[in-house]
Each structure stands twice: as C-alpha cells, then as structure tokens.
Amino acid sequence: LLTWTPGVDDIGEYDVTVEVRDREDEFDPDVLKDSASFKIVVAAAEDNPPQISNISVDEDPINEDEIFNLTFDVSDPDGDDITTVSASLAKPRPNENIAIVNPITDDDSKIIGATVQWKSGFESAGSRKMNLSATSTGTIGQPITARKTFLFTVINVNRRPTANNVAISPSTPTGGNNLTVIYDFEDLDGDEEKGTQIRWYNDSVEQTDLRNFP
Numbered sequence: 001l002l003t004w005t006p007g008v009d010d011i012g013e014y015d016v017t018v019e020v021r022d023r024e025d026e027f028d029p030d031v032l033k034d035s036a037s038f039k040i041v042v043a044a045a046e047d048n049p050p051q052i053s054n055i056s057v058d059e060d061p062i063n064e065d066e067i068f069n070l071t072f073d074v075s076d077p078d079g080d081d082i083t084t085v086s087a088s089l090a091k092p093r094p095n096e097n098i099a100i101v102n103p104i105t106d107d108d109s110k111i112i113g114a115t116v117q118w119k120s121g122f123e124s125a126g127s128r129k130m131n132l133s134a135t136s137t138g139t140i141g142q143p144i145t146a147r148k149t150f151l152f153t154v155i156n157v158n159r160r161p162t163a164n165n166v167a168i169s170p171s172t173p174t175g176g177n178n179l180t181v182i183y184d185f186e187d188l189d190g191d192e193e194k195g196t197q198i199r200w201y202n203d204s205v206e207q208t209d210l211r212n213f214p
Helices: none
Strands: 012-021 033-042 051-057 067-075 082-089 100-105 111-119 126-136 144-155 162-169 180-186
Touching: 051 126, 051 144, 067 082, 067 126, 067 144, 082 100, 082 111, 111 126
Parallel strands: none
Antiparallel strands: 012 033, 051 067, 067 111, 082 126, 100 111, 126 144, 162 180
16 A cells, blocks of 8 residues: 655656565565556645635615725635635725725634725616625645626715805995896706705794795
8 A cells, every 4th residue: 555645845747667576675586576567647736725704794785975884704615715805896886995905813813804885876776786806825836816896886866056146236236226136056966957946034033925926
C-alpha cells in the first residue's frame, strides 16, 4: 500500500517506482523481485469560491433621501479565510453616495459577514441593484471571489415647490393702485406650477373676496 498526501507545494509530475521482493534482505542472493514504474500527476485542487448568504435588509422599499441598510453572511466551503468584503451600487447616478461597508468578524477576528449602508438621494428613485462580493485566500494560494446582486426599490418623493423673490408691485402703493404679486416658482422635481393660491391680507386679516386674485 502506497500512501501519500500531497500538499499545495507538491503540484507537478512525479516518477514512482514500486519494487516487490520475497526476501527482507534485498542483497540476499536468493531474493526474487519485480518492479513497476508509473507517474503521479498532482494537479491543483478544485477551489470553491466563498458563499454569500442570509442577505437581509432593514426596509425595502425605501424612500428617496433615506438610508438603505443591508447585512449578509459570508463563508468558504474549503475553510479558506475571507480577506475582503465589498458592496457597490450598480449603475450609480451623478452625485449619488457610495455604499459604506463594515466587515463583521468572529472572536478570532475572521471575517464572517458585512453590513452595508447607503444613503439615497432625490435622484435615486427606481429599481436599483447592490453588488456584493467576498474574496478568500483560495485553497492553492490564488484569491477567489464570489459575487451576488441584491435588488431593491427606491420610491420617488415629491418635494414641495418654493416661491422665491416674492414682491408686490408697486412696492409703495397709493390709493387706487392695482397690486400685482411677482415671484419665482421653483420645483426641484421639475414639476410644472399647478394649483398655486394667492391670498391677500389687510392688517393680518385675509381678504377672502380677493383669494386667488392675481
């Protein structure tokens, strides 16, 4: 019985000769023996990538301008150490925040998972993808990476429009002047002005007969 357990550093071809004899003393003149030669090829072991599992989120969907929190576990079926974990938003839009990733470690300081935090903006609405990855040392010393994508939704939030540079013309009216309200309308979502109300007050009392009168 020939037994040999090659290690990572033993990759390659080996010439092996097995000899059998009927005497313990190989120099016995009456010894009978025979031999056979063959090759052993030690190839790289199949290296399995890490596994990303148990993905969970605090809330899905989220609104624009809210924080998206995600947690995932990571392990390696070969027992290799996890060296890095990462997360990134797929197809980020201009001025969007990047995802913040914090590894989760066990009592031996080995990486077993990660938390991901991403702050959405007011241009983030839609179906979004968060790309997750984990890299291990690899069984044969070559790093190997696993990737997984998580889908989530960001809901559009309708922001309030604003009226800027409000002025009354003429600024110092006299009796008989017609008063006109001048202002700049702005809507950060690009919505058109609709349903604007103008209310007139005299000594803090609304003049209801002039409501919505320009």
